[in-house]
Amino acid sequence: MKLAKNIQRLGTESAFKILAEAKKLESEGKKIIHLSLGQPDFKSPKHVVEATKKALDDGHHGYVLPNGTIECRQAVTRKIKKLYNADIDPERVIIMPGGKPTMYYAITLFGEPGAEIIYPDPGFPIYESMINYTGAKPVPINMLENKDFSINPEKVLSLINENTRLLILNNPNNPTGAFTEKNKIDKLAEGLKKFPNVAILSDEIYSRQIFDEKKMPTFFNYPYLYDRLIILDGWSKAYSMTGWRLGWSVWPEKLIEHVIKFCVNNHSCVNAAIQHGAIAALDGPDDPINLMMEKFSKRRKLIFDGLNDINGIECVMPGGGFYAFPKVADTGLSGIDFAKKCLYEADLIYLYTVVVDDRKHDIHQEQPFLCLLYLKRPLVVCKLLLNSRSIRTYNSGSCVC
DSSP, X not given: OOOOGGGGGOOOOHHHHHHHHHHHHHHTTOOEEEOOSOOOSSOOOHHHHHHXXXXXXXXXXXXXXXXXXXXXXXXXXXXXXXXXXXXXXXXXXXXXXXXXXXXXXXXXXXXXXXXXXXXXXXXXXXXXXXXXXXTOEEEEEETTSSTXXXXXXHHHHHTOOTTEEEEEEESSOTTTOOOOOHHHHHHHHHHGGGOTTOEEEEEOTTTTOBSTTOOOOOGGGOGGGGGGEEEEEESTTTTTOGGGOOEEEEOOHHHHHHHHHHHHHHTSSOOHHHHHHHHHHHHSOSHHHHHHHHHHHHHHHHHHHHHHTSTTOBOOOOOBTTEEOOBOGGGTOOHHHHHHHHHHHBSSOEEEOEEEOOTTSHHHHTOOEEEEETTSOTTEEEEEEEOSSOEEEEEOOSOOO
16 A cells, blocks of 8 residues: 555644553553543533433434534534623534544644644644644744743744744643733734734633633634634533533634535534533533532642652643643653653552653753643642652542542
8 A cells, every 4th residue: 555645744642642551551450540631530511411312312313514503503602602702603613523623624724835833832732743744834832931831922923924824822721731811812912913814723622721710811802813713612621521522613704614524524513412412511500610620729739739849840830721731850850751650660559641752842852841630530649759760659648639
């Protein structure tokens, strides 16, 4: 077989590779605490599950529109209105099987040889993977320049040139847990007025997971960008529905036709019955989200304090999402080596992590980091004691997080 050359440029998501490795260890009888794959450890809300069951019982088994049922798209616009007081036409909403299709379609629409696409680094690995796949040039935003890993508007704007087609932003950020405040987003949005030919993909999948009672500085706040703005959000993180594969995105009117063609050629439509559950989630009470965030707040402090109490490790307090992003350079280990010791050499419990230690970029060579998900039940918190040959665990005692 002779494969297309661009398939060699397609990357992957390390979390799934490590998941396979961890599952192998589990099959050998080893206990693994999973701290990598970005999914909450809460069940999907009961009323959402019941609405989906009812839809199945009622016979919603067939194809629906490729862009989603009108009822589901209207539910999305109602939620946007409630959260952000923005009026969005349901025809601009597309229901997707998760968040990745929006990334895939947006990058494919703008990426080709000679084009440049700006993306956050560290960031969700699919951004860079898909940019490379299209043949476009990936232009990283160095998220490690600021101590809190937040977006630097001036830096972002300085990366734009005549070849820039698309700017990808993610706030709150995966994997750093950084949250960029509205004043910075305001400045960035204002600066983008000077670059009318640059499209924007704002990945806001963690919009409901922001701490300290702060508000989401959504790009819905800037109607003057709507004609080139794509906003990605969904159900996975907020409603603990990762395995449902359900997301939504809002697109400029002039791109809708092209995106629907992608949907038709790729997945036809999103599961009909699941869209009834999606409506129930959006129109129902936010109690499940509030409970989850109450738990996450306790876990965040626990792991932040625990990590910073370890010699050689520094960790910034996460502002959103459910990730901690400790710097392990002073341990003498790279992020990869540190993670392997966690996985294979812990005395009591094997820890499983996602690593950001990309030797391709100079910014990471002296600053190895790794990403830990503190959303999992930290009855045993990773207070990792780096002794001569092993990493031990720290029992947090009566933690009820």
